[in-house]
Each structure stands twice: as structure tokens, then as C-alpha cells.
Amino acid sequence: MSLYGIGVGGTGAKCLEAVTNLAAVGLFADLVPSTEEGINLLFVDADESNGSLERAKNSLKLYQETYALFADDRNRTPLIQTGVSSLDLWSPFQDAGAEKQLTSFFSYNSLKQNNPTLGHLFDVLYTQEERDANLDVGFRGRPAIGSAVMSQVDFDRLEEEPWRTLIERIQRDAGSGGSTPSIVLYGSIFGGTGAAGLPTMGRLIANKLEKANLRDKVRMAGVFLLPYFSFTPSGGTGDEVYARADQFMLNTEAALRYYLTEAQQMFDTVYLLGSQALSRVDFSIGKQSQRNKPHFLEVYAGLAARHFIENKPAKGSVVLVSRQTKNMISWRDLPEQSRVKDDLGTAARFAYVWLSYIVPELTTAKSKGVNLAGTPWYNKYYKLQRGWGGGSSSASGELPNLDESGQQQAIDGISEWCRDYLRWIGDLHDCEGETVQLFDAPAIRDLSPGRDDLSILIKEAQPNQARQSQDTIANLRVKLDTPDNLGKGTIGLARTLYQFCHPF
Amino acid sequence: MQVRPIELIRTITFLLLGAILMFLVQPLLYQNQFSFFFIGDQPVDTWISNEYTPGATLVFCVTSAMAIAWYFWSSRAKISRAEQVQGWRLTWWLMGVVPMLSIGAAIGFFNTSPDGLATLTFCFVVDVLILYWVSTATSSPVPVKYVPPLSSFLRPLIEPGM
Numbered sequence: 159m160s161l162y163g164i165g166v167g168g169t170g171a172k173c174l175e176a177v178t179n180l181a182a183v184g185l186f187a188d189l190v191p192s193t194e195e196g197i198n199l200l201f202v203d204a205d206e207s208n209g210s211l212e213r214a215k216n217s218l219k220l221y222q223e224t225y226a227l228f229a230d231d232r233n234r235t236p237l238i239q240t241g242v243s244s245l246d247l248w249s250p251f252q253d254a255g256a257e258k259q260l261t262s263f264f265s266y267n268s269l270k271q272n273n274p275t276l277g278h279l280f281d282v283l284y285t286q287e288e289r290d291a292n293l294d295v296g297f298r299g300r301p302a303i304g305s306a307v308m309s310q311v312d313f314d315r316l317e318e319e320p321w322r323t324l325i326e327r328i329q330r331d332a333g334s335g336g337s338t339p340s341i342v343l344y345g346s347i348f349g350g351t352g353a354a355g356l357p358t359m360g361r362l363i364a365n366k367l368e369k370a371n372l373r374d375k376v377r378m379a380g381v382f383l384l385p386y387f388s389f390t391p392s393g394g395t396g397d398e399v400y401a402r403a404d405q406f407m408l409n410t411e412a413a414l415r416y417y418l419t420e421a422q423q424m425f426d427t428v429y430l431l432g433s434q435a436l437s438r439v440d441f442s443i444g445k446q447s448q449r450n451k452p453h454f455l456e457v458y459a460g461l462a463a464r465h466f467i468e469n470k471p472a473k474g475s476v477v478l479v480s481r482q483t484k485n486m487i488s489w490r491d492l493p494e495q496s497r498v499k500d501d502l503g504t505a506a507r508f509a510y511v512w513l514s515y516i517v518p519e520l521t522t523a524k525s526k527g528v529n530l531a532g533t534p535w536y537n538k539y540y541k542l543q544r545g546w547g548g549g550s551s552s553a554s555g556e557l558p559n560l561d562e563s564g565q566q567q568a569i570d571g572i573s574e575w576c577r578d579y580l581r582w583i584g585d586l587h588d589c590e591g592e593t594v595q596l597f598d599a600p601a602i603r604d605l606s607p608g609r610d611d612l613s614i615l616i617k618e619a620q621p622n623q624a625r626q627s628q629d630t631i632a633n634l635r636v637k638l639d640t641p642d643n644l645g646k647g648t649i650g651l652a653r654t655l656y657q658f659c660h661p662f
Numbered sequence: 663m664q665v666r667p668i669e670l671i672r673t674i675t676f677l678l679l680g681a682i683l684m685f686l687v688q689p690l691l692y693q694n695q696f697s698f699f700f701i702g703d704q705p706v707d708t709w710i711s712n713e714y715t716p717g718a719t720l721v722f723c724v725t726s727a728m729a730i731a732w733y734f735w736s737s738r739a740k741i742s743r744a745e746q747v748q749g750w751r752l753t754w755w756l757m758g759v760v761p762m763l764s765i766g767a768a769i770g771f772f773n774t775s776p777d778g779l780a781t782l783t784f785c786f787v788v789d790v791l792i793l794y795w796v797s798t799a800t801s802s803p804v805p806v807k808y809v810p811p812l813s814s815f816l817r818p819l820i821e822p823g824m
Binding site for chain 2: 515518519522529530531532533534537542607608610630631632635636639
């Protein structure tokens with residue numbers, strides 16, 4: 159069944175970034191169709207240049223570019239096997255023009271003139287600063303502002319993209335029979351866009367599906383992130399309207415009360431995620447400077463979608479997950495720990511070896527000529543140049559040249575994805591106040607040549623001492639020199655390397 | 663230690679071929695005075711038993727030892743970067759010098775026949791090439807399989823597709 163992930167606000171975007179990376183390592187391959195639209199992601203944010211949003215979109219773009227590289231045979235490796243389609247970004251200000259203020263959005267001046275009572279009510283509900291605040295940085299952590307804007311969205315029309323495409327795809331999937339599409343909405347319920355957008359989006363989508371007689375053919379979940387980070391506003395911003403971390407709990411209480419009283423039937427299942435330790439992040443009004451690092455809660459959020467699709471919790475059920483030790487996250491604290499550790503770990507090892515060993519060897523081969531003694535696996539994937547005699551495999555005439563533009567593009571594409579994936583993995587370990595014991599983050603980030611031991615990359619990876627001593631790049635170098643490789647050229651090399659990167 | 667049985671078997675096979683060449687074929691060539699293999703200054707059988715065989719034994723033992731030592735030593739190689747192979751190249755060449763020295767010793771200490779000097783030298787050089795170079799070029803452990811010269815050409819002839 160197809161998955162439709164809608165990320166509302168910056169936190170929602172970070173959750174979709176996690177979904178993208180979980181899909182890359184194969185954690186959705188057994189749950190969604192193996193088509194290019196197995197997973198469909200839509201970003202919702204008033205702040206179109208939000209840093210977290212931009213990063214998530216970039217990760218998705220790299221995913222799709224790498225997905226295209228493996229088009230010849232997707233079943234040969236679990237790496238980037240799932241099609242993830244982007245429905246891009248929708249902003250409630252899409253039709254608003256240059257004036258992104260509450261006063262412009264509600265035609266405040268006309269309202270005051272033509273309906274003074276409503277105008278006075280407007281004055282009561284919103285301060286002068288809130289009315290005049292420029293909302294192109296988002297809803298500034300004020301759910302009241304966000305929900306007012308969001309409520310004006312007319313989903314009954316749904317002629318505009320990307321909603322039209324989203325609904326058409328859901329209709330197609332729901333009508334095809336045999337599978338139930340899953341919609342998962344992500345967002346924080348303590349901030350601005352998420353707190354405003356989640357209930358509104360949820361209600362409007364549910365209503366639209368009801369009218370199209372699709373609601374009972376679609377399952378919808380909400381993954382709500384409770385406060386898990388905090389910040390201190392920097393002095394002298396010159397701007398009175400901004401998100402206040404000290405109001406997060408209040409916002410959360412109000413949002414949860416709303417769901418309890420008004421919206422229990424909206425979602426089939428609700429996942430609540432939060433952390434007692436609030437990670438410190440840099441203060442930002444919005445736009446590109448609002449670029450909070452990935453958090454391990456977003457991994458849980460991505461796994462919640464997997465749980466929702468696979469387990470189909472009963473309507474109204476409560477899903478609980480907890481960790482063993484306060485302020486620490488280890489593999490044992492993750493759902494399906496063995497599978498998640500294997501998949502995330504294999505991809506991390508692959509990315510590490512690709513960047514620290516394969517790319518430097520290929521770069522040297524391209525610039526200085528291949529040293530077959532030093533790179534014995536080379537002639538299994540690339541054609542040797544003249545003068546090396548019969549050093550190639552029997553099918554050497556079919557092997558591509560390393561210099562070909564297609565091969566170089568593939569190397570660059572895979573390398574970009576690997577860098578982004580390792581960046582995400584590394585950033586997960588930077589949660590202030592939390593000890594994340596999934597990977598050795600400094601080792602993951604250190605791509606300098608010379609490190610041979612791969613056993614240290616994954617925490618708690620190798621209980622067997624004998625196997626641990628063989629878990630080296632030197633051994634991988636030998637394994638890559640195999641006649642049973644998974645294809646030729648860069649893609650074959652990547653696939654073959656991936657299969658050997660499975661942790662013991 | 664990365665030992666593949668097939669490589670060890672090939673190494674032993676080349677050593678056996680070398681032994682057959684050195685202790686059966688070459689003596690036959692001298693006994694039958696075939697072509698250039700002419701010893702005229704002393705009885706051939708005496709020369710073979712007193713001068714050729716001891717020299718050949720020396721060359722065979724030293725060269726085989728170097729080939730086997732290379733095989734087991736290099737099977738412990740942990741090469742994780744291409745540039746680390748340079749050291750092994752130097753090692754291979756240094757180990758290859760020892761059999762050449764044994765040729766000098768064999769001829770210098772055992773051969774007294776001027777007639778046999780040239781052919782004996784030629785035979786021993788060929789023997790060392792087979793025992794050391796061909797065996798290591800075709801059967802070195804995988805981490806160093808292309809270190810011996812021309813191994814990238816020879817090895818696929820023995821292991822097509824590998």
C-alpha cells in the first residue's frame with residue numbers, strides 16, 4: 159500500500175527527511191509498492207525558505223537522483239529500492255502575493271470599515287504586533303496565527319497543485335483494490351506551523367476523503383511531536399513576535415485538549431513522541447537560519463509510519479514506546495531493533511567505505527591510471543586500458559570505461575547521497591542532553607584514509623571477537639574482487655559493495 | 663591469513679613442474695647432448711651427478727623457499743589502500759634477488775665446466791622464472807595477486823573470469 163507523508167512545518171520536514179533516509183536503507187521496501195510512487199511526500203510550510211525544509215528537500219532530491227541511477231534492476235540491492243515521489247511544497251500563502259500579514263490575509267482594513275464588530279473581535283484576538291507581523295518567516299511559533307490562516311484554505315476546490323495530484327493518486331490507489339493507502343501527517347504540536355497545520359490539514363483531508371467516499375478506504379495517522387527542543391531568544395531581535403520556548407508546554411496542552419475534544423475521530427491512529435530532555439537549538443525567527451539538526455525522535459517518527467502500515471493498529475489504539483535509560487538512546491530502544499540496526503548500519507558502512515575508500519581509489523585511477531596491484535577489483539567493474547593485456551574479465555569488451563561521463567556522474571551521485579546520509583546519521587548524535595549510542599559519530603565523520611577497522615562504526619555491533627578482526631576495509635577490498643559481482647561499472651560496484659557491508 | 667586452497671595447490675604444482683624440469687628434463691637434455699646442451703670437457707654423467715645436481719638442488723631449494731615464503735607472508739597482508747602495495751612490490755623483488763644469488767652460488771661453487779657455463783646459467787634462470795616468478799604471478803594470495811610483474815596478464819589465463 160502506498161504511503162503518503164505530509165510534513166507540516168519545520169519539524170514535519172525533518173520527519174520527512176527521516177522517512178526518506180529510512181526508505182533509502184530499505185525499511186519500507188517490504189511495505190509499499192515497488193513503483194516510483196511507493197512513497198509520496200508533501201511539504202506544508204508558510205516559510206518557504208525554512209532551513210530545515212530546504213535540507214529535507216535536498217535529501218529527497220539526492221535520493222531521487224540516486225534512485226534513477228539504479229533503474230536497471232532495483233531488486234539486486236535493498237539500497238534506494240523504494241520509489242519516493244515528491245509533491246513538493248505547498249504554502250498557505252501561495253495566492254497571497256507580496257503581503258503576508260494577517261491584516262492583508264483577512265483584509266483587515268475592509269473588515270474594520272464594513273463590519274466593525276468583527277474588526278474589534280479581530281483586535282481582541284490578535285495584538286497589533288501579531289496583526290502586522292510579516293509571516294513569510296512562518297507563523298512565528300503562534301498557533302493562533304497559523305490556524306487562522308490555515309482555516310481559510312478551501313480544500314473543497316482542490317484544483318491547485320499539489321493537492322490535486324495528491325487526491326488523484328489516493329483515489330487511484332484506493333480504487334485499485336487490494337491495498338489501502340496510508341496517509342501520515344507529521345508535525346510538532348507546540349510550535350507555529352505544525353500546531354496550526356496538523357489539525358487543520360487533518361480535518362480538511364478527512365473531509366475531502368469523506369466527500370469522495372474514500373475515507374473508509376484510506377487509513378490516516380497523525381505523528382505529533384511534543385516538545386523536544388528549546389532555545390533562548392537572542393536579545394535585540396527588533397521583532398516582538400517570535401516563538402517562545404517557555405510557551406511550548408502550554409501550546410502542547412491546548413493542542414492535546416483540542417484533539418481529545420474535537421478531533422479524536424480524525425485520525426485512525428495517533429502517535430505522540432516527545433523527550434524529557436529538551437535539546438538546545440539556536441534561536442531563529444525563521445527562513446534559512448531556522449535549521450535545526452536532525453533528532454533521534456524523528457527516526458521514531460519515520461518508524462511510526464512503518465508501524466502504521468505493517469501493524470494496522472486498531473482505530474483509537476494507543477501505541478507506546480519507551481527507552482531503557484533516561485537521557486540515552488541505544489539500538490535496544492528502537493522498534494524492530496534488529497532489522498533497523500541492520501538496515502541503518504549496512505547503509506552507514508556502505509556510505510563510509512564508499513567515501514573513504516572507493517572514491518579515493520577511483521579518483522587516483524582516473525587521474526594517474528589504475529594500479530591493478532593496488533586495486534585488484536578494478537577490472538571486475540571497469541575496462542582496463544590498453545597495455546594491461548588480459549587483465550580484464552572475459553567480458554572486458556562489455557565493461558565501461560571509468561572516464562565515461564555516465565560513470566563519473568554515477569560516482570558523483572552516489573557520493574552526494576552518501577555524504578548526506580552520513581551527515582544525517584552524525585547529526586542525530588548531536589542532541590544536547592542526550593547520549594545517542596547508535597553509531598560512533600566521530601568515526602562516521604572521519605573519512606580520512608587510513609582507518610581500516612569498520613567494526614567500530616556501529617555501537618554494539620560485533621560481539622564475536624574473531625569476526626570483529628575481519629571486519630576491515632582490507633577484507634572488503636578482497637571481497638570486491640569477485641566474479642560474482644552484481645553488475646558492471648559504478649552501479650555494479652556499488653551494489654556489490656553494499657552486499658558486503660552488512661554488519662556481522 | 664587469506665589462504666585459498668586453489669592458490670596453494672597451484673603454487674605446489676608449479677614447484678613440482680620446476681622439480682621435474684630441473685631434475686628430469688634438463689639432465690636428459692645434457693645426457694643426450696641435445697643442441698646447445700653439450701659438455702665436452704668431462705664425462706656428462708659425472709658432471710651431472712657431481713656438479714649439476716648439487717647446484718640444481720641449491721637453486722631449487724632456495725627458490726622454492728622464497729616462493730613459499732612469499733605466499734605465506736603475503737597471505738597475511740592487510741592492504742586497505744592502493745599505495746600500501748608499493749612495499750609489497752619491493753618485498754617481492756628483494757625476495758626474487760635471493761634465487762638469483764643462488765644461481766651465482768650454484769655455478770660458482772659447483773660448476774667447473776666451461777662448456778656448461780652458458781647453458782647451465784640459462785637453465786637455472788628459466789628454472790627460477792618458473793619456480794618463483796610464474797608461481798607467484800599466478801598464485802599469489804588475493805590481496806597481492808597483481809604485485810608480481812605481468813601477473814595481471816598471466817593470472818587471468820589461469821583463472822579466466824576470476
